[in-house]
Amino acid sequence: MELALALRNVSLSFGGVAALRDVSLSVRAGSIHSIIGPNGAGKSSLLNVLTGIYKPDAGKIILAGREYASLPAGRLARLGLARTFQNLALFKGLSVLQNIEIGQIHAERAGTFEQILHLPRARREAALARQTALRLAGQLRLEPFLDSAVAALPYGVQKRVEFARALASSPRLLLLDEPMAGLSRGEKEQMHDLILAAKSQWNTTVVLVEHDVHVVMDISDHVTVLDHGVCIADGPPERVQQDPAVIEAYLGVPQPPRQAAEIEQAAE
Amino acid sequence: MKFIRSEPAAFGLFLLLALAMALIPSDYLFDAVLTPFLAVSLAALGLNILAGYAGQVSLGSAAFMAIGAFSTYDLLYYIPGLPLLIAFAGAGLITAAVALVFGLPGLRLKGFYLAISTLAAQFFVQWVFTNFPWFSGGDSSGVVNAPPIAIGGILIGSPLRRYLLSLLIVAVLSGFALLLTRSRVGQSFLAIRDNELAARVLGVNVLKTKLIACAVSGFYIGIAGALWAYLYVRLIEPAGYDLNFSFEILFVVIIGGLASVRGAFLGAAFMVVLPLALSRAGAAIFGDTFDSGLVDISEQIILGVLIILFLRLEPQGLSALISRLGLKKKQSHPLPSGVSHEFN
């Protein structure tokens, strides 16, 4: 069983407030692994640790077979990790096609001058990037929007563009940050299919951080549940669903709102 | 909504028009309108690369122009026989290097902080050139006449020749700028501007890209300064490169349009033409009481209002307005009718 990603005893706190406490999880290569939890559970902190924005106070991250105390944000693409963002991080100054093309940038070898002067190697790489982008755009049904500015497009379309851009970097591991947020029912189904396709068609391991528990239970091979920065359940969806600790975390004793808000704010 | 801009075609058209201008027999046109227009366009282009594309704002453009001007002077003064174009290029490189030195602290941090380091550059550089006569070849008067210049034996002494030389240099550099902005590097600039974190995660080398923007910007602004000093005012003087000038170049970029090569030209055209248009309009409406002082004041007010309006309503400036009107041609500066007859 090959691990695409693993966290071992990762802890993170902000000014005394613990966002993550001794969190461990293992993501099997080729699986769809979801991370869920109520508000303030530490999901965004976890995501930011995985993106190299935060450096854990303790613990290790294992990615692509190597151990890290903290992930280097600038080298993630080359390590095979791509992510989408909850609030969409598209480049408004570039068209849809250009956004997707630039997903390939980590693989491009041409130097600065070569690129500026449009020398052969740079042109070849640009053509390759365009081909890949066009193919992905076709697969994600983005053809009508290729030359459009991203800002004016409907939210659901923008999400697909971001997804395409993430796929363009040929990732081994795809991190999705609340992919279902803000989507209509039909769009959610599309996203659902896309995530499954990522696994089956593009052979990518998918890690989802999500609020929509139903979708998660439906689509995942494995679910980790966080609450107050602690991992309270970890296993296949059927088992996690029945776990009393999970049920309590979501439906039971209400957490003191101040604490949850503090953690969320600290994690921002 | 269509996104593609047909800039190469517009560029070609602009060049033709600019060359056609050379046929007009008016020294005033060259010396007072076209040559400064070209120098300011180049400076705005340089600033735009940094501010508009890479999203980093510099408030010290004038100081960097001063560096370009003084570097040219010093290279030509202390290295006798140095070809003019080499001196210009050298001045550009020196300015790029200084830009990197001042820009580095700001680039490592979020956007606004570059403003502070460039302010430091603005005041420091002006002070250095004022207080140390070495830069003026030992002259401590604060104003030095630009010496006569020649290329390969041809004296660049007439308004027409000064205009053509400016045009040559600006055309080549604008062409390069077009290549740059349409390359992967230029796209990286925009990516960093729009979402630095996402760009970094995708693998864009953020620091290196920002430094490239900084250096290229410095190079362009330095040469713009050299053109300004040698081909327009024909003076080497620190006082002419003050904070106000820096702000004006920033205004050119805002009005013309951020992240747009033609925006630099549109904005520069506007800035050069505005005082001329105002003094005409003022004289026409108010007669003799509308003196140059009033022109300056009304220009200030109008600029202020326009800046706020553009920032609020059309941050992409004139460039975007023109796109929206469906006019794809690069506009050459609209000349107020009758200017060709005027000699002051």
Next chain:
Amino acid sequence: MDWSFFAGVVIAGLLAGVMYSLVAIGFVLIYKTSGVFNFAQGAMVLFAALTFVSLHEEGVPFWGAFAITLAAMIVLGILIERLVLRPLINQPPITLFMATLGLSYIIQGAAQMLWGTQVHQLDLGIADVPLPLNNILISQFDLFCAAVAGGVVAALSLLFRYTNLGLAFRAAAGDSFAALNTGLRLPFIWAAVWSVAGFIALVGGLLWGARTGVQFSLSLVVLKSLPVLVVGGFDSIAGAIVGGLLIGLTETLAEIYVGPLVGGGIDQWIAYVIALIFLLVKPNGLFGQRSVERV
């Protein structure tokens, strides 16, 4: 080493620094409560000084002119907030900076049009006479300015920390909803914030104007508050105070002691270079709390 001269220089530097602190505090106040960078501060100071001086020249008595100008400042502040700052609220700070730059241009131009371009003298009735204190010569005028500025600074700090209004200001910065819990309505809070800013601008304008004459380089004074904010931290009142003193002191010391060696004029740029060093070493400033991301 002439210690009494040195002491005199130090005190002069600190006194100048208090003035910087005053302007910086106006900035911090607005930033802390509304998250807005009010670069219009420069324009406001200039406007305040000009309005006051013109009223005064027309014969309006001191306190009358003060009250009228204050009222005008409040209106100006609210107009600026509504017409310039609020529409641009989601833009990066640099856009706001440029917008307020445009504003400064408008105010400068309008002022020149209405009141002419010459420098206006502002006489506050304090003679610029040196005050000998233990062998150290201090300018009486500088002392007065520092005392007034210091008083305003102290009053504001107390207001911010210990009153209901101050509480509302702080709450409004973090959470408008929470601010409402203090029992004060939001529009009132905004109006109060801008009134205080206007008051600071007025006091600052009067003091600076009396010192250097009311002219257009007054806007440059406010530009100088940027290094103060970098040194002290953008969101700290204590930082504005300490930063201002530090910058004032260093500027004066550098100019007096190093200046003669290099032809003078160091005070034009030393503040910015200090800010630059701080950016490298302590980007949040001495007391700032907002995190500044590094590459």
